[in-house]
Amino acid sequence: MIHLPNSSRLPGGCVEEPGFRVLLTESGDRRTEAIRVIRTVTGLSLWNSKLLLDSAPVAVTEPDWLEAAQEAAGVLEAAGAHAAVVCDWCDRTVTRGTDPLDPAPCSGPWPPEACRASCPPSTD
Numbered sequence: 001m002i003h004l005p006n007s008s009r010l011p012g013g014c015v016e017e018p019g020f021r022v023l024l025t026e027s028g029d030r031r032t033e034a035i036r037v038i039r040t041v042t043g044l045s046l047w048n049s050k051l052l053l054d055s056a057p058v059a060v061t062e063p064d065w066l067e068a069a070q071e072a073a074g075v076l077e078a079a080g081a082h083a084a085v086v087c088d089w090c091d092r093t094v095t096r097g098t099d100p101l102d103p104a105p106c107s108g109p110w111p112p113e114a115c116r117a118s119c120p121p122s123t124d
Contacts, residue, residue, distance in 0.1 A: 018089035019063020022072045024056045030080030037079040041072045053081070063088040070094075 022041070028034055031053065038049040042060060052058060060083070061072055073083040085094040 018087055020066045020069035020085050020087055020094060021059050021063050022061040022069050022076065023084045023086050023093075024053070024058055024060045024076065024081055025084055026082035027053045027056050028080035028082060033079040034076065034081040037075050037081070041075065056081075059086075066094065 024038075035046065035049045035053055038044065038052055038060060039046060042049065042052070044052065052060065060076070061069060064072075066085070069085045073085050076083040086092070087094055
C-alpha cells in the first residue's frame with residue numbers, strides 16, 4: 001500500500017498500487033518456445049496458448065505486481081517473443097531498467113514520486 005497525501009487519500013489514508021499487465025507485442029521466430037512459456041505463465045492449454053500467441057498484440061496476464069509482470073515479460077522475451085509491461089492505471093509501458101519512463105505524473109491518484117511507471121524502484 002502507498003500512502004497518498006492530502007486530497008488524494010482514500011478512506012483509511014491509503015490505496016493499493018495499480019496492477020501491471022504483460023502485453024505480448026510480437027510472437028517472435030521461436031514459436032514453440034513462446035507457446036511453452038505462455039502456457040507456463042498463464043496456465044492455459046496448448047491450443048489456447050497458440051491462439052493467444054497468434055493474437056499478438058494481446059495482454060497475456062491480468063494486472064499483477066510490477067515485479068511479477070517484469071519477470072513474466074523477461075521469460076517471454078527469453079523464449080523469443082516480444083513483450084512489454086504496461087501500467088494498468090496510466091496505460092504506459094514500463095521500462096524494465098531503473099530509469100524512469102518519463103517525468104509526467106500517472107493519470108491515477110498517484111503523486112509523481114509514487115507512480116511506479118514514472119519511477120520504477122531501484123535495484124540496489
